[in-house]
Amino acid sequence: MATPASPSIGINQHSLVKTKPLSVTWKSQYLPHSLLLPNIIRSSSAHAVVPEISSTHSQTSEANVELFGCPVCYEQLIRIGPSGFNIPAIYRSAFKCRKCNKAYSSKNVYLDLTVSAGAKVYNEPKPIRTELFRSPLVSFLYERGWRQNFALTGFPGPDQEFQMAQEYLRVVQGGVLVDLSCGSGLFSRKFAKSGVYSRVIALDFSENMLRQCYDFIKSDASMLSSNLALVRADVSRLPFSSGSVDAVHAGAALHCWPSPSNAVAEICRILRSGGVFVGTTFLRASQATPAMLVIQRALESSYSYLAEEEIEDLCRSCGLVNYSKNVQGSFILFSAQKC
Known part of the structure; x- marks a missing residue:
């Protein structure tokens, strides 16, 4: 709808x-x-x-x-x-x-727009997975080699991933889109330049990822006046009133969230009726993907890798419907809708 x-x-x-x-x-x-x-x-x-x-x-x-x-x-x-x-x-x-x-x-x-914005002394420790992406070095390297390695696990590449996401988001074009855990804004910039959304919010918890996003944006003068905003926020406490957003995109993000269930519940809360959530992530490795087994066993204490059926169950338990997916190796693009 x-x-x-x-x-x-x-x-x-x-x-x-x-x-x-x-x-x-x-x-x-x-x-x-x-x-x-x-x-x-x-x-x-x-x-x-x-x-x-x-x-x-x-x-x-x-x-x-x-x-x-x-x-x-x-x-x-x-x-x-x-x-x-x-x-x-x-x-x-x-x-x-x-x-x-x-x-x-x-x-x-x-x-x-974090809860602790403006705090003078308070500092809350975050999980290793969160702190890793706040690093200036990782933020700088993300589009300069880091993201390209995802192809080894089945990710088709940013251009094709963007087109796949756009197909699922077709029903909400013209609305407000939040690019959640946007990193350095790889997809935020694509959504903004497409011209089919009234507003695009590039949202991430990492200060350095958002600075990298701005560095990419300022290289294109037209993007400074585009309908794009950079926002720092926590995925477990999204800075939007309930039912105020038409679309949420989260590229290669779900496995990084401290609590995927809290995050998806927040996504469902902010979506309007008929709103669409599109995400991509790494699936939990199996015997069908032996190359990922070794990598994930080394990282399983830091990341939340889920199986296909777990992602679908998570979306439905948070109130989302019309679940669909596209799987290639350890890559999954999934979509669900707010009823």
Whole structure:
């Protein structure tokens, strides 16, 4: 069942240079040079200027209810700043939960919507699989050799995987798509450039993966004004209100999640009725895939490799229907729909 297309998002080209303060107190009225001049190389570790929500509002201030939700209470966020759904506009905006009053802002060109965003001292240890992809080296290498090795296990390659996913997502084109655990944005960029989604959110927990995604984006000036946002969030606490998203894509991700059941339950929660979830992952190795047996036995304590029937059962137990799959070696592309 298809969902109604979301309205198109207008982009004010003039807002890419300078904006009035509205109800936000800016530490700088200008974007960093890396946003204005995408062809200039920027260090991935550079810090962005963070806007602060003013305690007093001017009579000309504008506050709009945003697509994003608070990861603490799941209420929609109020956005204060320039209009437009693109990296420069979101960078110059501040967000605040209208229920719990927690504030969020962009940091290093991505919007941090984790529960611990803004924490000064608290640091929560994460599983090894999570910390691995937060590494600057792994983030840098992901599209420079790491991802290419997936072909050895049956993955058909990014271009074909994208086309396969698009077939399953055809019924929700025109809607909002979240590319979950997007890594360096390999598929996020493809979805955004396809022009068939009203908004694309590249979402990952790794700060360095999101910085790599931005480094790829800034090499194409047209993508800075595309309907694409970079968001840091936890897969077990997705920053969207219930029933607000049309499609979720998760490429080579499910086996990396600390709790696949919590993640799929969250995906089902944020999907609208008729919304589609498409994912790819490595299947649990069997005698039919002897090459993967050795690799997975060495990594089984760090990753959650599932069998075909387990993935289907997981989707159905979380309330998803119309399950289908495409299997090639240890590669599986699966799809399910919110009823």
